[in-house]
Amino acid sequence: MTDTAHACSNCSQHGEAERPNRADLTRRKALAAFGAFLGSIGLATASEAANAAAKTYVACKTSKVPVKGAYLAKVGGRSILITQPKKGVFRAFDPTCTHAGCQLSGMSGTNLVCNCHGATFSSDSGAPTGGPANVGLAKIKVAVAAGSVRVTF
Ligand code: FES
Known part of the structure; x- marks a missing residue:
């Protein structure tokens, strides 16, 4: 037994x-x-x-975010990076690079770029695509309603 x-x-x-x-x-x-x-x-x-504890904020009009581009919004006292990897598909990320904490500062093709040491991240998934970062960006819940991008955190 x-x-x-x-x-x-x-x-x-x-x-x-x-x-x-x-x-x-x-x-x-x-x-x-x-x-x-x-x-x-x-x-x-x-x-x-x-x-x-989460709150939903209107981050910006959808027209502020270019297709295959990004827009940095100030929402609820913090910066939120909003992307539109395909027409009508919106994503939101914390713009803090997961390598050493710089703020992402540009785009190359469909990748978000950190100019501190060259890390790149997918503007669709936030996954690292190059450079020294090996952890994806923190995702933020996003939705579209009445022509506005809304984020919840
Ligand atoms: S802090 Fe972004 S690549 Fe190093």
């Missing part, structure tokens, strides 16, 4: 790879406690907490 309820982090019945380490157990306890806290204040998950 297998004992599945024993605390096996210190037992000799399992191999090293099967045992959860103490850091994992502590992290699980902390996440469970955080989930219980969110539940106690009426929020079931961390993503629900983030959504509850």
Whole structure:
């Protein structure tokens, strides 16, 4: 018979790879406690907490964003880079380069460019396409309504 309820982090019945380490157990306890806290204040998950705090802003008219181009908008006290990789398709990104934090400053073809060290990012997905950055741009929720680009964060 297998004992599945024993605390096996210190037992000799399992191999090293099967045992959860103490850091994992502590992290699980902390996440469970955080989930219980969110539940106690009426929020079931961390993503629900983030959504509850998010606001939607009108960033600009759709006509401000050229097809295959980008427009840097100031919205809610921060800069948001809005792109239109195809006619009628809008994306929004944090314009902070994921390499070392410079603000993206131009375009080359359909790529967003950081002039600090030459990283490039897809204006459609935000994925790195060249240079030293290997992490994509932070995406921002975007929608179009009544001829305006709206962003939510
Ligand atoms: S900070 Fe953008 S490429 Fe280095």
